[in-house]
Amino acid sequence: MSAALRLLAALGFGTVVAYGLAWRDGISDARWLGLLAAGWLLLLLAAWPRLPATTPTFNRTALHTATLIVTVFVVLSVQLVRIQIVASRATVERVATDPLSAEVIANPRIQIDDLEIRRGTVRDRRGTILAQTLFDGGVARRVYPDPESGYVVGYFSPLLYGKDGLEATYDAELSGQNGNNAVVRGLDDLLNRPRRGLDLDLTLDAELQRAAHVLLADRPGAAVLLDVETGAVLALASNPHYDPNALFTASPGERDAAAGYWSSLIEDPLSPLLHRAVDARFTPGSTFKVLTAAAVIDSGFATPDDVYEDNGQLDVDGHIVVEYNRPDDTRDAWTLREGLAWSLNVVFARVGLELGPSVMRDYAARFGFGAAPPFDLPVIPSQLASSPEFVDAPPALADTGFGQGEILATPLQMALVAAAVANDGVIMRPTLVAALRDADGDAVRGGEPRPWQTPITADTAAQVQDMMVYNVESGIAQAALVDGYTVGGKTGTAETGDGDSHAWFIGFIGEPNESPRYAVAVVLERGGTGLVEALGVGRDLLVAGMEATE
Amino acid sequence: MMMARPRLRFTEVQLLIAPSLLVIVGILTIFLVPRGTVEWTWSDIVVSLGFVALIATISVTFSLVGFRGDQVLLPITATLAGLGLLMIQRLHPDLTALDPGYAGLAQRQLIYLVAGFATLWGSVVVFRRLDWLCRFKYTWLMISLGLMAVTMVFGTVINGARLWLTVGPVQVQPAEIVKVTLVTFIAGYLEDKRDLVGSSWRLGPLRLPPVPYLMPMALLWSASLLVLVRQNDLGTALLFFGIFLSMLYIASGRLVYVVVGLISFGAACWGAYRTFGRIGIRVQNWLDPWQDPLDTGFQQIQSDYALATGGLLGTGLGRGEPYRIPIVETDFVFSAIGEELGLLGTLAVLTLYLLLVLRGFAIALGARDGFARLVAAGLSTVLGLQTLIIVGGVVRLIPLTGITLPFVSYGGSSLLTNFLIVGLLLHISGLPRRTEELRMSR
Numbered sequence: 001m002s003a004a005l006r007l008l009a010a011l012g013f014g015t016v017v018a019y020g021l022a023w024r025d026g027i028s029d030a031r032w033l034g035l036l037a038a039g040w041l042l043l044l045l046a047a048w049p050r051l052p053a054t055t056p057t058f059n060r061t062a063l064h065t066a067t068l069i070v071t072v073f074v075v076l077s078v079q080l081v082r083i084q085i086v087a088s089r090a091t092v093e094r095v096a097t098d099p100l101s102a103e104v105i106a107n108p109r110i111q112i113d114d115l116e117i118r119r120g121t122v123r124d125r126r127g128t129i130l131a132q133t134l135f136d137g138g139v140a141r142r143v144y145p146d147p148e149s150g151y152v153v154g155y156f157s158p159l160l161y162g163k164d165g166l167e168a169t170y171d172a173e174l175s176g177q178n179g180n181n182a183v184v185r186g187l188d189d190l191l192n193r194p195r196r197g198l199d200l201d202l203t204l205d206a207e208l209q210r211a212a213h214v215l216l217a218d219r220p221g222a223a224v225l226l227d228v229e230t231g232a233v234l235a236l237a238s239n240p241h242y243d244p245n246a247l248f249t250a251s252p253g254e255r256d257a258a259a260g261y262w263s264s265l266i267e268d269p270l271s272p273l274l275h276r277a278v279d280a281r282f283t284p285g286s287t288f289k290v291l292t293a294a295a296v297i298d299s300g301f302a303t304p305d306d307v308y309e310d311n312g313q314l315d316v317d318g319h320i321v322v323e324y325n326r327p328d329d330t331r332d333a334w335t336l337r338e339g340l341a342w343s344l345n346v347v348f349a350r351v352g353l354e355l356g357p358s359v360m361r362d363y364a365a366r367f368g369f370g371a372a373p374p375f376d377l378p379v380i381p382s383q384l385a386s387s388p389e390f391v392d393a394p395p396a397l398a399d400t401g402f403g404q405g406e407i408l409a410t411p412l413q414m415a416l417v418a419a420a421v422a423n424d425g426v427i428m429r430p431t432l433v434a435a436l437r438d439a440d441g442d443a444v445r446g447g448e449p450r451p452w453q454t455p456i457t458a459d460t461a462a463q464v465q466d467m468m469v470y471n472v473e474s475g476i477a478q479a480a481l482v483d484g485y486t487v488g489g490k491t492g493t494a495e496t497g498d499g500d501s502h503a504w505f506i507g508f509i510g511e512p513n514e515s516p517r518y519a520v521a522v523v524l525e526r527g528g529t530g531l532v533e534a535l536g537v538g539r540d541l542l543v544a545g546m547e548a549t550e
Numbered sequence: 551m552m553m554a555r556p557r558l559r560f561t562e563v564q565l566l567i568a569p570s571l572l573v574i575v576g577i578l579t580i581f582l583v584p585r586g587t588v589e590w591t592w593s594d595i596v597v598s599l600g601f602v603a604l605i606a607t608i609s610v611t612f613s614l615v616g617f618r619g620d621q622v623l624l625p626i627t628a629t630l631a632g633l634g635l636l637m638i639q640r641l642h643p644d645l646t647a648l649d650p651g652y653a654g655l656a657q658r659q660l661i662y663l664v665a666g667f668a669t670l671w672g673s674v675v676v677f678r679r680l681d682w683l684c685r686f687k688y689t690w691l692m693i694s695l696g697l698m699a700v701t702m703v704f705g706t707v708i709n710g711a712r713l714w715l716t717v718g719p720v721q722v723q724p725a726e727i728v729k730v731t732l733v734t735f736i737a738g739y740l741e742d743k744r745d746l747v748g749s750s751w752r753l754g755p756l757r758l759p760p761v762p763y764l765m766p767m768a769l770l771w772s773a774s775l776l777v778l779v780r781q782n783d784l785g786t787a788l789l790f791f792g793i794f795l796s797m798l799y800i801a802s803g804r805l806v807y808v809v810v811g812l813i814s815f816g817a818a819c820w821g822a823y824r825t826f827g828r829i830g831i832r833v834q835n836w837l838d839p840w841q842d843p844l845d846t847g848f849q850q851i852q853s854d855y856a857l858a859t860g861g862l863l864g865t866g867l868g869r870g871e872p873y874r875i876p877i878v879e880t881d882f883v884f885s886a887i888g889e890e891l892g893l894l895g896t897l898a899v900l901t902l903y904l905l906l907v908l909r910g911f912a913i914a915l916g917a918r919d920g921f922a923r924l925v926a927a928g929l930s931t932v933l934g935l936q937t938l939i940i941v942g943g944v945v946r947l948i949p950l951t952g953i954t955l956p957f958v959s960y961g962g963s964s965l966l967t968n969f970l971i972v973g974l975l976l977h978i979s980g981l982p983r984r985t986e987e988l989r990m991s992r
Contacts, residue, residue, distance in 0.1 A: 029946065030837045036947070057803040059915055062927050065796050066911045069934040073904050076938065077897055079945045083857050084893040091858035096843045105843040107855045108874045 114158035120197035155244035203232035212237035222276035231428030281408035285494030288403030295363035319395030341475025352401020366455035415521035422508035422516035425461035503527035505538035554616035565625030619980030634958035644873035666969035673973030687738030697724035737924035740801035785951025864892030
């Protein structure tokens with residue numbers, strides 16, 4: 001065997017190992033083992049002893065066997081490097097949930113750590129404690145004093161169900177692994193003091209969160225209230241919700257109670273574990289018309305005063321769009337402004353067709369559809385359609401124009417649509433965590449408000465704002481009229497396909513003749529056509545937001 | 551064994567300082583961890599001091615009886631055994647807290663170690679005639695097959711594998727001693743029939759292996775498969791089969807035996823995998839234990855956690871939580887080392903095994919007697935293979951199999967047998983060498 005071939009084989013082995021170690025996330029264990037086996041053969045080729053022909057059989061065969069054993073030891077060492085160094089972090093933190101019992105399999109070392117750390121305190125924007133760790137006989141007990149806000153922080157169930165919500169997304173900070181001063185951390189370790197996590201200051205307002213729940217009462221649904229200028233989320237309500245206190249387990253004795261509570265949550269058909277404002281999508285119905293109107297104005301196709309024909313129905317390639325919303329059945333011509341104010345489906349079907357599929361897709365993407373907004377909680381991305389080609393068909397495009405079709409949106413996403421209109425066309429990055437603080441109260445990291453998307457120009461935004469205000473002052477949303485404030489809004493009834501429908505309201509509020517301050521999105525799940533109910537929740541929440549500011 | 555006048559085994563004494571320090575410093579470290587101050591209990595210190603006294607006694611008596619054999623095997627073995635003892639001492643309090651049945655684990659391990667070192671000492675100093683092993687080769691075959699059969703029929707199932715034989719109050723693992731009897735038989739048989747086994751039958755243009763002379767080999771091949779199927783023990787089957795194949799190759803020099811053997815064994819494994827669901831579970835746990843993390847994959851996942859937690863340097867002795875792995879004291883002791891001593895620790899342990907195996911092969915190459923050469927090569931292969939099979943299983947290179955890590959894992963049968971293997975290697979290293987022949991072959 002030539003020296004060049006040996007060198008080549010050795011290089012091949014090196015390449016295989018380097019590839020396998022560098023692309024640790026890209027390849028499955030099975031594929032990696034296949035690669036390693038191939039690498040081993042190359043190594044064997046490179047290392048196979050070259051012996052003179054006169055070598056006695058026994059010496060030759062014994063050396064061959066020894067070589068074989070040595071190469072396998074080398075491969076074993078490579079595997080050790082992989083599992084102990086290269087892939088170790090992912091392994092240490094790997095967690096699985098059993099689908100049947102919902103029990104969590106996690107690294108017990110982390111679970112034990114979790115029970116010894118003083119996790120950071122979570123406060124709302126007024127300083128009200130939403131979550132805190134109290135030491136009870138040497139065991140750190142996680143407590144959520146506010147029943148309406150605790151579930152936004154999430155749950156912390158180290159021995160059973162792991163973490164969720166902010167407890168999960170900010171786990172490294174709350175548990176003090178990240179962000180803390182390395183010297184302080186080393187000192188704590190040396191002096192055997194319990195490790196301290198960072199505190200979280202939220203933008204959430206516990207009062208407004210409570211107001212949202214009072215308004216939602218026992219109806220399933222969600223409500224989002226945010227500051228349009230900063231993106232700060234003041235209320236993020238989801239009904240029904242759960243009590244994170246009941247999922248915390250410090251001792252095996254608490255496990256049964258927690259497990260019982262957990263299975264009741266899992267079995268509840270209304271899924272209280274689901275945060276509907278960010279983790280559930282609904283057909284937005286007529287609230288989507290705000291986006292369609294903004295798109296057609298911003299793209300220069302129309303102005304609010306352009307007239308569209310609506311004689312009661314529209315035939316799009318054999319697909320009939322029927323109009324039920326005309327206040328006057330004898331009138332066939334409506335301006336875009338009136339179309340929004342009376343929520344005329346035929347008008348917006350025409351607008352959708354006028355925009356065309358690519359402009360429609362473009363504006364939906366600009367408003368954030370198709371991508372999850374950057375947020376402190378995981379958000380499920382909203383969609384214009386299941387596949388981009390869907391809106392290529394004119395009937396589908398017409399339906400999409402007035403908010404049906406395959407559109408699915410989270411309440412947070414629809415609140416951001418309202419916020420774009422209210423904030424001169426700029427969507428600020430939504431935030432729930434305002435700042436991280438260390439034990440001394442010094443801010444470690446604080447976020448300045450940052451824009452996320454600018455879907456439309458300030459001019460377009462002003463025109464759509466006017467249209468939404470007109471809707472409240474002269475259209476079908478007159479119930480949202482509030483003395484002393486300027487309110488703009490849009491109601492929606494979303495057909496779910498099974499006969500039931502969701503009731504929606506999106507809107508904004510501000511002082512008269514000033515730019516709007518807050519945006520809201522409310523959905524009442526299967527709330528029927530109870531438009532006024534969703535509108536009422538949204539209106540009262542907006543007013544509560546204004547009153548809380550003063 | 552031919553004995554000469556006393557002579558100090560200086561290299562060995564020097565090298566034995568390492569394991570002595572390891573067990574003493576190690577136990578003090580373990581005591582230091584919980585409170586930050588050293589507070590030892592005599593019963594634990596006595597175990598460690600007893601170990602030091604034990605290896606010192608062995609070395610000194612070797613010097614006194616004038617044993618001239620290898621001076622490196624004993625220190626390597628002592629280091630591995632010392633590390634094993636240390637890990638048992640470290641795991642003992644945590645395991646006892648989980649299950650009182652573990653009380654006295656370290657003391658029992660020391661007793662096994664005493665018996666093991668006594669076996670080693672006996673096979674060097676007391677045992678005189680190696681050819682006696684060769685002469686009774688068919689007895690060894692009968693004992694091997696008999697023990698395998700008895701285990702298959704009357705064996706006790708522990709942890710899913712029928713490996714144990716309960717004799718009164720004690721449980722023994724017959725497969726362990728069979729490793730040695732098997733090597734002895736194969737070495738004796740092949741040494742006798744070497745020319746025949748290496749020869750060929752000519753059938754026209756074809757060169758066939760001498761079939762009748764390979765019959766005992768075929769018998770052993772089937773026995774290994776039976777072990778796999780009946781005892782649900784891939785590890786022992788792989789070990790037996792590896793011994794048999796490698797010795798056949800070493801003696802005959804014919805690669806065709808290896809190829810045919812590997813293919814047929816692979817095919818048999820594939821067939822067993824398709825036929826028996828329990829082997830499928832092993833394969834699943836090997837490739838992705840997360841498919842069933844609560845039940846069958848639990849142990850492997852806990853081991854993965856431990857090894858990954860160790861990282862490069864490890865958590866330090868006593869500072870990890872390896873006791874969370876089920877059966878950590880035997881099958882998964884390597885993961886405990888990985889967690890607390892890190893990658894450096896595991897690579898060091900692997901290096902020690904590699905040195906041991908290579909030293910064994912060096913002894914085999916230097917031996918003058920053909921039978922002794924084969925025995926030494928076979929026993930070295932056994933040590934290497936067993937280490938590779940268990941460590942390979944723990945690090946998920948191959949499906950996990952329940953065999954022990956030589957010298958380190960807790961357990962009497964395994965320790966006694968492995969010490970016997972090192973004892974035989976030492977014995978062979980003390981036999982007259984064939985330095986001239988070796989020089990000529992270069």
